[in-house]
Amino acid sequence: MDDPELLGQFLVALGDRERRSPHTIRAYRSTLRRFWDFLERGGPVCPDRLGALTPADFRRYLGERRAGGLSNRSAAREVSVIRAFFRWLRRTHGVTCTPGEHLSAPRVERRVPRPVAPDAAAALGTAADDADWTEKRDAAVLLLLYGAGLRISEALSLSAGDLSGDLVRVIGKGNKVRDVPVLPEIRHAIGAYTEACPLDLPADGPLFRGKNGGRLSPGLVRKRMREARAALGLPDSATPHALRHSFATHLLARGADLRTIQELLGHADLGSTQIYTEVDAAHLLDVYRNAHPRS
Incomplete structure (x- = not known):
């Protein structure tokens, strides 16, 4: 209809x-x-x-x-x-x-995202040297989600020309543009994919391609995530979007301030970023309960 x-x-x-x-x-x-x-x-x-x-x-x-x-x-x-x-x-x-x-939305308790452990997140973005080009592509996408905190739609919307040195230019919600630092590990993973990819990757075309040459679909990334999750023994909560949550949570734990995390995530409102203080507090409480002799 x-x-x-x-x-x-x-x-x-x-x-x-x-x-x-x-x-x-x-x-x-x-x-x-x-x-x-x-x-x-x-x-x-x-x-x-x-x-x-x-x-x-x-x-x-x-x-x-x-x-x-x-x-x-x-x-x-x-x-x-x-x-x-x-x-x-x-x-x-x-x-x-x-x-x-006239419409008042009912109060909803915000769900605290469950971050993926750093070593597990890094493992998701690892592909063997002799891996198929599609495996290298998927590893690069997952590493980008974790290492740069991108939404899956932002990562798959990237053009080859959006990568410039140590930065990637991201167009987020509302066409808001932000430049996000790209770690050497991410550049290496993307380079391994582009070198192995048999398709042309012009600067103005999609960076991540499907086998038929079109833009890679989110469904394939989620499928790859499910397979990797099973192989690594991770919980169902380890989704592509959880990698973005993990990026923010791990930055906060290492001392990054909320304003910086807000800019990196592309949040228009700082309130959207403040949920990560709850995530970090939940992690600290877990550590306390498991380690303190009087807990």
Whole structure:
């Protein structure tokens, strides 16, 4: 089923303007189609109709979803998606309705990320000298996620020309550009991949390629992570995104300040970075409980 025109425009903007991942766009589409179907029960949906929505309309929608068993975490996500859609409507179509004033997201306890141990993270990014070029490629991607703290979508969006000396230029959410230092081990892993890769890697083309020459898909990286996780005996929590968490947690443990970590991760809000102080505190508590003679 085709998306309504307004939704289609918004979803395109998410990908083109804000560089959201395909997974995120699918989640936004699913939420907004449910909201759209709810509104269509009262008649055709257009900008004027959206601008005339009342607090009761938003509360009724969320009430129906909650009655269907929606969890606090899922409800908070739906509220966030609807708010983002109406911010876009205000900017592009002059719709002045502000659901943020009418929808209060339920409180959700933040999950503390579980970091991967440094030696395990380094092992994930190791490939034998005689490995196939795709194995060297996957090792380079995983090492980049850990060693530079990239989101998987950021790593796979890199062009060959984005690497320059000791830095990699990353385009993150909202097209925000940041330069991230690249350690010698990462440069070596990427160099091993590019040397072994049988495909052309022009400066303006994707750095990480699939076997057919297209941009490497996140699904293949996750598959490689599952295989490596099984081989190393790591828990299910050791995902590609956990490598980004590990990058931040290990920097904090070594004395890096939050502002520096914020810049390296590309967080717009320092509050998004402060969760890593909780991670480090949790680690210290584990060490204390396991080592202290009176614990």
